Amino acid sequence: MINESKVKILSKLAGFEKKHRKTPEELEKLTKGRMVAHGVCWTVIMTTVAFLIILILLSFYKGSLGTNWYSFLGGSYDKLFRPGILIAYAAFELFYIVVAIVFYSKKYKNMKKELEEYRRRRTNYNDFYGREDK
Amino acid sequence: MTTFLLELKERWSRLYDRHEKKILFIFKFAFSLIALFLLTNEIGFLTVLKNPLVIIPSAAVCAFTPGFVTVIVLSVFVFMHLFSVSLQLAMVVMAVMLVMYLLFFRFCPKAIYILLLVIFCFCLRIEYVLPVCLALMLSFNYIFAVDFGIVLFYIFHTIGAYEAVLTRQTSVDKVGVISYLAESILNNRAMIAVLIGFSVTFLLVNIVRRLPISYARAYSIIAGVISQLILLIVMDIWLGAGLHLPAVIAGTIVSTGIAFIFNVMFFGADFTRQEHLQFEDDEYYYYVKAVPKRNVTVSDVKVTHINAKSLKDRGTTEFTPVDWPDDDNADK
Numbered sequence: 001m002i003n004e005s006k007v008k009i010l011s012k013l014a015g016f017e018k019k020h021r022k023t024p025e026e027l028e029k030l031t032k033g034r035m036v037a038h039g040v041c042w043t044v045i046m047t048t049v050a051f052l053i054i055l056i057l058l059s060f061y062k063g064s065l066g067t068n069w070y071s072f073l074g075g076s077y078d079k080l081f082r083p084g085i086l087i088a089y090a091a092f093e094l095f096y097i098v099v100a101i102v103f104y105s106k107k108y109k110n111m112k113k114e115l116e117e118y119r120r121r122r123t124n125y126n127d128f129y130g131r132e133d134k
Numbered sequence: 135m136t137t138f139l140l141e142l143k144e145r146w147s148r149l150y151d152r153h154e155k156k157i158l159f160i161f162k163f164a165f166s167l168i169a170l171f172l173l174t175n176e177i178g179f180l181t182v183l184k185n186p187l188v189i190i191p192s193a194a195v196c197a198f199t200p201g202f203v204t205v206i207v208l209s210v211f212v213f214m215h216l217f218s219v220s221l222q223l224a225m226v227v228m229a230v231m232l233v234m235y236l237l238f239f240r241f242c243p244k245a246i247y248i249l250l251l252v253i254f255c256f257c258l259r260i261e262y263v264l265p266v267c268l269a270l271m272l273s274f275n276y277i278f279a280v281d282f283g284i285v286l287f288y289i290f291h292t293i294g295a296y297e298a299v300l301t302r303q304t305s306v307d308k309v310g311v312i313s314y315l316a317e318s319i320l321n322n323r324a325m326i327a328v329l330i331g332f333s334v335t336f337l338l339v340n341i342v343r344r345l346p347i348s349y350a351r352a353y354s355i356i357a358g359v360i361s362q363l364i365l366l367i368v369m370d371i372w373l374g375a376g377l378h379l380p381a382v383i384a385g386t387i388v389s390t391g392i393a394f395i396f397n398v399m400f401f402g403a404d405f406t407r408q409e410h411l412q413f414e415d416d417e418y419y420y421y422v423k424a425v426p427k428r429n430v431t432v433s434d435v436k437v438t439h440i441n442a443k444s445l446k447d448r449g450t451t452e453f454t455p456v457d458w459p460d461d462d463n464a465d466k
Contacts, residue, residue, distance in 0.1 A: 050236040053229050096237075103241055 009125045016118045032108045039104035047096045143399045159197050166196035172257035176294045180218040234282045245279035252283025262385025265332045266358040266393045269339035277336050288325040292318050327369035335362040348405045355393045404428045
C-alpha cells in the first residue's frame, strides 16, 4: 500500500534537488555575494561577445562586406577603441551589470526560501517516517 | 456561459491529469510539425529539407525530447535553408539569434517558447490575437520575447520575399544583397508599426491588470483592445505601413473574445462576493479584501446498464420466484 503523504513529501524533496543540481549542504554555504559575483562575471563575458557581434553586424549593414574585418578597420585595431564605441560599450555593460545584480539577487533570495522549505519538509519526513525507513 | 467555461476547464484538467504524457506528446508533435512546415513555407530554399520524409521524423524527435531540442532543431533547419543560399546570410541570421540569446534568453530561458509562439502566430496570420492574451498571462519582461519574435519573423519573411533575387546572385553580389536586405528589414514600416503597437498594448494590459481594483483584468482587456486598434490604425496612416486593416480589426475582435474566455477560465474571481475585512495584531492594522475564486465541481456521472435477459431467452414466460432459505434453516 503506497503511503500518499510520504510520496508527496519525497517528490517535493526530489524536485528541489533536481532543480538546483547541488546538495543542500553546498547551497547552504553559497553566499549572496558569491552567487551575484559569479553571475555578473558571466554576464560581462556574454554581453561583451554580444557587443562585438553587434559591431560586426553593423559593419555588414553599412555595406562593408567583401572586405575582411581587419581591412575594414583600416589595417589597425585602433578603430575599435574610438571614444564613441568605448562609451557605448561602457553604457551597455553598466546596464547589464545592474540587470545581472538584480536578477541574481532575486535568484539567491528565492533559492534561500526554497532551501528553508526543503529543510522543513526533510525534518517532517525524518520525524514521521525516519524510523520506518530504518 | 461562465459555468459552462468553468466546467469545461475542470473536465480538461481531469483529462490532462489522466492522459498527461499522451497529450504532451501529441501537442509537441503537432506544434513541431506545423512549425517546420511554416518555416519551410517562408524560407524553404533547401529542397531536401522540404521533403515531408525529413520534416515528419524531425517533428517526431521533437515530440520525444525535451523542449530545448525543438529550439535546436528549428535553428538547424533555419541555418541549413539559409546556408544553401549564402554562408554570409546564414551567419548573419545566426548572429542575430545568438545576440538575442546572450542579451535576454539566458536570463529567461522559458521565453524562447513565447518567441516561437509569436513566429507561429505571424506565419498563420493570426498575430493580432497575441498582445492582449499574452499580456494577461505573462509578466513585463516577456515583452522582449514578443518583440524579438516579431523581428525574427520579419527577417524570415523579407528573406523569403527576396528568394528569387538571392538564388540568382553570384557570391560577390550576394554580399551587397545582404546589406540591401538588412536595410529593407530595418526600414520595414509594417514591422515598426506592429512592434510599437504590440509593445504599448502589452505594457498597458500588464499595468492595468495589476491595479488593486475590482475587475482589473476585464478593464485591462478593454484598454488593451482599444489601444491596439487605435495604435495600429494610427501607425498605418502615419507611417504608411500597409497593414491589412480588416485583418487588424477582425483579429482584435477575436482576441477580445479569447482574452475574456481566458480570464473566466484561468483567473476566475467572483467580485460579487468579495469581503472587506479589518483586524489588528500587536504590530499592524490589517485592511484586507478577500475575493473568492469561482469554482465549479463537475459531477462524475456513471451510467450502469443493467442487461436484463428477456423472458423469452430464459425459456419461460412466467416470472420464477427465487427460493429464499427459511429463517429456520438459515441457522442450521
